[in-house]
Amino acid sequence: MLRKKAIVNINECVACGxxxxxxxxxxxxxxxxxxxxxxxxxxxxxxxxxxxxxASIIEVIKVEVDK
Incomplete structure (x- = not known):
């Protein structure tokens, strides 16, 4: 099953909040x-x-998850 998840590129994040x-x-x-x-x-x-x-460093991706 695919679900959407957000991920952060921590190497580029400036912690602006x-x-x-x-x-x-x-x-x-x-x-x-x-x-x-x-x-x-x-x-x-x-x-x-x-x-x-x-900074456009957060991306929403599809990942496989178990039910």
Missing amino acids: SCVKVCPLNIITIEQGVFAKIKTDKCVGCGKCAKACP
């Missing part, structure tokens, strides 16, 4: 003040974080 503010599930945190971390097991792939990211 834009994604944190728009996530409707509150599953994104800024880790160590350096990069955003998404709890991918809880992500529904809505894409709001990707749209809000000023």
Whole structure:
């Protein structure tokens, strides 16, 4: 089964927090003040974080998941 999930390129993230503010599930945190971390097991792939990211480093992908 395929599901959408958001992923962050942590090497390019500047920890601005834009994604944190728009996530409707509150599953994104800024880790160590350096990069955003998404709890991918809880992500529904809505894409709001990707749209809000000023650096365009969050991507919504399809991943295979077990039911």
